[in-house]
Amino acid sequence: MLKIMSVSKKFKSGDSFVNAVDNISLEVADGTFAAIVGKSGSGKTTLLSLLGALDRPTSGQILVDDRDICRLGDRKLIDYRRNKIGFxxxxxxxxxxxxxxxxxxxxxxxxxxxxxxxxxxxARLLKEVGITEEKFNRKPTRLSGGEQQRVAIARALSNKPSLILADEPTGNLDSATGKVIVKLLENLAKTENTTIVAVTHDESISKDAKQTFRLRDGKLVSTSS
Ligand SMILES: Nc1ncnc2c1ncn2[C@@H]1O[C@H](COP(=O)(O)OP(=O)(O)OP(=O)(O)O)[C@@H](O)[C@H]1O
Ligand SMILES: [Mg+2]
Known part of the structure; x- marks a missing residue:
């Protein structure tokens, strides 16, 4: 279970501060596909990097399986990123x-x-995300955008993470391929019992998500499920 409690992230910008993430609290159950939506600059990527422990919040707690990742020392954090998270x-x-x-x-x-x-x-993961065996030994440039994204998802799953964080996973794809990738993420959340949090501009993704969190100016303005 992922539980975020009163999390804020301030960035210094010249003489002032930006509240990139402003006092957000939310919960995502295991095996759930959740979406974070909001306009450009609303704080989506910042929130995701806090969840992935790529950055530390200014205040608040982030509990992953009941452990506050904000309190981990640097070595434990590296462990956490490597073993618990797929990006x-x-x-x-x-x-x-x-x-x-x-x-x-x-x-x-x-x-x-x-x-x-x-x-x-x-090999099992690649098959699971729909990459056939004859493509296993191809380098990325010889794969389509959608295929590359499938490989990236298989790679994110490789260490059996409890949480997959995806930032605009369909951003570079045409809308049909994007839909396939979203379905894939949705199914993987169930079959691998992995929590998936995907940031997106794409409203059609959030339709497929079990929970949608909408951000505006760093604040959580609505939660729908
Ligand atoms: N490292 C940083 N230093 C200073 N300000 C930052 C930093 N990272 C993000 N910001 C600011 O925080 C706010 C939120 O940025 P963020 O990247 O989280 O938005 P976003 O919702 O992901 O936008 P987009 O949809 O364009 O990717 C913005 O005002 C941005 O300028
Ligand atoms: Mg972003």
Missing amino acids: VFQGYNLVPNLTAIENVMLPMEFAGLKKTERKKRA
Whole structure:
């Protein structure tokens, strides 16, 4: 379970401060696909980076499985990011000189899994996200945008994270492909019992989400489910 309590993030901007995230509290149950929506500059990415412990809040608590991640020391934080979180970004961020399957295997290498196990799990995940075997050994440039995003999602799943954070996961895709990726995320939340929090401009994504949180000027203005 993900529980955010009175979380704020202020950034210094010249002589003043920006309340990028302003006293937000929310809860997302395990295995839920949740969307964060809001206009540009409303604080979506900032909130996501706090959840992923890429940044620390100015105040408030973020509980992931009852542990306040804001209180973790640096070493524990690295552990948390590596083992509990899967990130999916808009630009896919695949390693260009690695093949699809090598990209998915990479995080498992940091986790110390044996190569045969890494390969087996990577192949299973790639199939699960709809990448067929003949594409396993292709480098990212020889895959379509949608395929690259599928590989990125498989990679995010590789260390069995309890939370997947996706920032505009369909931002670079045409709307049909975007819909397929959203369905995929929605199904993975169920089959892998992973909580997925996706930031989006795209209203059609939030329709598929079980919960939608709407931000405006850093504040949570509505929650719908
Ligand atoms: N590192 C930073 N330093 C200073 N201000 C920042 C920083 N990061 C974000 N901000 C400001 O915080 C506010 C929220 O930014 P954020 O990136 O979270 O918005 P967003 O909702 O993700 O927007 P977009 O849809 O354009 O990606 C904006 O006013 C932005 O300028
Ligand atoms: Mg953003």
